[in-house]
Amino acid sequence: MTTLAPAAAQASRPDPAYPPLRIGPIVSRTPVVLAPMAGVTNAAFRRLCREQGAGLYVAEMVTSRALVERNVESLRIIAPDGDFRPRSIQIYGVDPATVGAAVRMVVEEDRADHVDLNFGCPVPKVTRRGGGAVLPWKRDLFRGIITAAVEAARPAGVPVTVKMRKGVDDEHLTYVEAGLTAQEVGVAAVALHGRTAADHYSGTADWDAIATLNEAVTDIPVLGNGDIWSAEDALAMVEHTGVDGVVVGRGCQGRPWLFADLEAAFAGRPDRIRPGMQYVAETMRRHATLMCEVFPSEYKALSEMRKHMAWYLKGYVVGGDLRSRLAQVSTLTELDDLLAELDLDQPYPGEPAEGPRGRAGSPKRPALPDGWLDSRELSEDFQRRLAEAELSVSGG
Numbered sequence: 001m002t003t004l005a006p007a008a009a010q011a012s013r014p015d016p017a018y019p020p021l022r023i024g025p026i027v028s029r030t031p032v033v034l035a036p037m038a039g040v041t042n043a044a045f046r047r048l049c050r051e052q053g054a055g056l057y058v059a060e061m062v063t064s065r066a067l068v069e070r071n072v073e074s075l076r077i078i079a080p081d082g083d084f085r086p087r088s089i090q091i092y093g094v095d096p097a098t099v100g101a102a103v104r105m106v107v108e109e110d111r112a113d114h115v116d117l118n119f120g121c122p123v124p125k126v127t128r129r130g131g132g133a134v135l136p137w138k139r140d141l142f143r144g145i146i147t148a149a150v151e152a153a154r155p156a157g158v159p160v161t162v163k164m165r166k167g168v169d170d171e172h173l174t175y176v177e178a179g180l181t182a183q184e185v186g187v188a189a190v191a192l193h194g195r196t197a198a199d200h201y202s203g204t205a206d207w208d209a210i211a212t213l214n215e216a217v218t219d220i221p222v223l224g225n226g227d228i229w230s231a232e233d234a235l236a237m238v239e240h241t242g243v244d245g246v247v248v249g250r251g252c253q254g255r256p257w258l259f260a261d262l263e264a265a266f267a268g269r270p271d272r273i274r275p276g277m278q279y280v281a282e283t284m285r286r287h288a289t290l291m292c293e294v295f296p297s298e299y300k301a302l303s304e305m306r307k308h309m310a311w312y313l314k315g316y317v318v319g320g321d322l323r324s325r326l327a328q329v330s331t332l333t334e335l336d337d338l339l340a341e342l343d344l345d346q347p348y349p350g351e352p353a354e355g356p357r358g359r360a361g362s363p364k365r366p367a368l369p370d371g372w373l374d375s376r377e378l379s380e381d382f383q384r385r386l387a388e389a390e391l392s393v394s395g396g
Contacts, residue, residue, distance in 0.1 A: 017268030018238065021245040023056070023221060024159025024188040026086050026114055030054040030263045031245030032234070033191070033223060035163070036061050036090040036116070039307065040253065044290035047081035048256045048283075053263030056088050057081070061118050064093030064102035078111055086113035090163070092121065093145065094131045100148030107156035117149055119164040119178070120225075122197040128367035130382065133165040133197035136174040138378045143181050150186045159188035163225070163247070166209050168366055169198035172373060175209065179217040191223035191247045197366040201250070201358070211241040223247050229355055231258070231265035231272060250358040254311025256283065277316055277346035281339045284312050288335055302329050315353030316346060 021031035032055035034041060039060070046057040059078050066074035078089045089112045093099035099117070106112045119142070121132030136142045149160045162182045167173035179190045192213050194205035205226025214222040224237045225247035234246045252258045257273040264271050275283070287308065291301035309326040322341055329335050369382065 018266045019244075021056070021221065021223075023114065023161060025157060026056070026159060028054055028056055028245075030259075030266050031223075031238075032056070032259065032262045032266070033088075033245060033247045034058055034252065034259075035225060035247045035249035036118070037249055037253075039304070042077070042291075042294055042304070043079055043081035044287065044294045044301075045256070047084065047290055048287050049252060049259045050081065050084055052257055053259035053261075055259060055262070056086065056114065057084075058088040058090050058114075058116055061090045061092050061121070064091050064095070064098045067091065067102040067105060068098060078106065088112065088114040088116060090116040090118050091149070092118040092126070092131060094129065094135060094141070096141075096144035096148040099145050100152045103149045103152040103158075103160070107153050107158045110156075112158065114159055114161065115149065115153055116161045116163055116191075117146060119162060120191075120193050122165065122195075122200050122366065124367035127197055128369065130369050130372060134168045134366060134368060134372065136164060136178040137168055137172060137372065137376060138382070139174075139177065139181070139376050141378045142174075142178060143185065146182055146187055147185050154186070160186075161189045161191065162187050163191040163193070165193045165199075166196045166206065168368070168373065169196050175213055176216050179213050179222070183217050183220050187220065189221040189223060189244075190217060191225055193247075194224070194226040199363055200361045202360050202362050207237055207240050210237070210243060214242045221245065225249065227251075227356075229357070231261035234262055235265055250356070253357045254308055254314060255357075256287070274348040274350075276344075276348055277342050278344045280312055280316065281342055281344060284308070285335065285339060288332060292332065298332060299330055302331060302335065305329065305335075311357055314357060315349040315351075317349070318342065 018031060021028045030053055034049055034055060034057045036058040041058065041060050050057050062074040062077050080087045089106065091099060091102055093102065103115055118132060119135055126132035127134045146162060153160050164175060164178055166175045175192055182190050192210050194207055194210050210224040221244035223245045224241050224243040228234050228237060228246055228248050229251040237246055257275060261272045288302060288305050291305055292298055295301040295304060306327050306329060313323060322338065326338050329338060
């Protein structure tokens, strides 16, 4: 099978129609950030996306405790995708001292050019311990964590950014206050996913909230996240909210070429990639090859590829049996044989391949520590309990 040539490398790159994204000393000609996604944005996927277009490509989330303890898996997660710069990582933590120590370690050892802090994760194993999307409710804890990170990164000139949600739920919103606090402390940019922790990934992202944050936070870039499924969605968000850039998550699953579309759109060009099956198959093979360079065995690499198969094939006519076998692929040879069974002459299917991807789920009451919402301040009891929330597991 032929090797996929990076689309963006072959395209002309005129001056952008939109300003570049500036995060501290880092400048990206395309104002786009790949959101860290557990089990997805490993070094192989980041490289695949980066080859398509300019932007910031953030590694999977790692916990501060795991980094400080030099957990082997966490160090693998933040390993760079080749010699590409800048290197962006995301850290999660609930203890200012541990977060500060983790940031200090990665900048002093030159493991990152940009550190993002996770205050957006809605999954119960994080929120039930007071972390992720519900942490900004404790305003002093939020301030303590971002202050520790900024101070640890400042000597190396590494910018720190914050990714967050609107709040715990619609009755407990924190995003404007958190954005202003981040600006005051010295964070280089803030990104808002237009959903609450209770929303999880359901419904429609609240772009009006993103616009509200952009109006409030005026000294640093504001980025918008949520429901960007196409380059046109990205432009629409910028026009609607006035943000300085966009963060793309589920919209690029099975569509790394979306970053070529985004680069073209922000440069004012009309060209878009509308891949036929041949192009999709080549991309899948390229992805698998890169995975084999990241993981210790071919079997592990192909096992990790399995989740991507349905995303790549969304909207294309592929029989159920072949889809099932692709979802169980174990070797590159097996993958080649299965890709050869696809109708490689099949054109782009249009609308069936567009739109939402991944599981949206439904709204759910966030799992919270008992009494978490009783006060905006952090009690001594909660301080002791939060020490247990420094999960040693990274990636999500």
